[in-house]
């Protein structure tokens with residue numbers, strides 16, 4: 579089998595997506611998500627200019643060799659643009675291998691370890707009562723786990739608060755919008771939110787919360803302690819983790835579980851965290867962490883420290899990435915939970931997929947390959963629109979982590 583074409587499809591059915599389609603001389607093709615929110619064109623160009631010409635004529639069965647060729651061969655290792663581009667190719671090659679073998683990818687990875695993939699939904703609201711109501715709507719729909727984010731009094735445009743009821747979409751058309759952040763206001767407010775949710779729905783639902791890189795280690799330690807009485811499933815990205823060892827301080831002070839890693843793009847970003855058991859859930863997923871081939875290595879290293887998976891799954895990860903993530907989730911012996919934010923109807927039309935939600939779980943199905951497709955004709959109706967993630971400043975104007 580030979581690769582005869584590599585297409586990069588950029589479209590915007592509700593939001594921007596970059597998708598790679600690798601075609602073979604046997605008529606089988608594979609898909610990979612290559613979306614890097616706010617940097618879509620950089621990845622598209624990287625693939626078109628530097629990867630596609632090298633793939634033509636290669637045997638798509640040699641996934642490992644092609645991965646090593648793209649990683650080692652770039653000389654400039656790692657980084658989100660390169661690793662997203664490699665991830666897209668890798669995913670498409672696993673899709674091809676699955677279709678050729680007539681098996682879903684999780685069969686190729688070692689078979690399924692569970693009947694379905696536990697997911698968490700996204701509840702958000704402008705204030706505590708609205709967020710409590712939003713959590714209730716997810717529980718009514720059968721979700722067993724819900725992430726809760728609320729507006730904070732005095733702060734406009736807080737992370738995680740959506741426009742629509744279901745999907746929270748941070749990227750806005752045009753240049754980055756500016757948002758405000760106040761750590762004292764947040765630290766005072768966040769425990770009250772979870773107190774209200776537990777008082778309303780009791781101890782059973784799994785509750786999650788995303789701090790989105792905003793705190794210092796000692797602040798995160800304090801928040802983790804005040805969350806303990808509400809038994810959170812996890813607190814996510816408490817600190818930015820360029821310094822992996824900074825998580826040690828948080829661990830010394832709190833038993834609230836930590837999830838981290840949606841912005842990591844290689845095993846080297848979490849090597850210390852995983853080896854030293856500094857988190858409980860690793861958030862890396864297929865599209866931003868070098869594909870199925872590389873994510874599997876991260877998951878195996880995590881398993882040595884009893885760390886489980888909690889793959890990123892926001893709406894900027896296309897249904898192609900979600901389908902691939904579910905293949906990994908079905909296999910991973912140390913699977914924990916999968917983030918699931920429903921896509922818009924336009925996105926779902928452009929990317930038909932077989933996975934479906936049932937009673938708190940996603941069921942990936944048994945179609946050969948990863949189990950997602952693209953309607954290229956429809957995709958053409960939604961041309962790319964430049965969009966950016968917001969930035970954040972403290973109330974005195976200092977730049978902060980969004």
Ligand code: EZ4
Nearest residue numbers: 615748788790840892893894
């Ligand atoms: O901000 O995917 O847990 N989910 C998140 C997301 C990220 C976006 C960035 O593109 O943190 O909302």
Ligand code: CO
Nearest residue numbers: 788814815840
């Ligand atoms: Co997050």
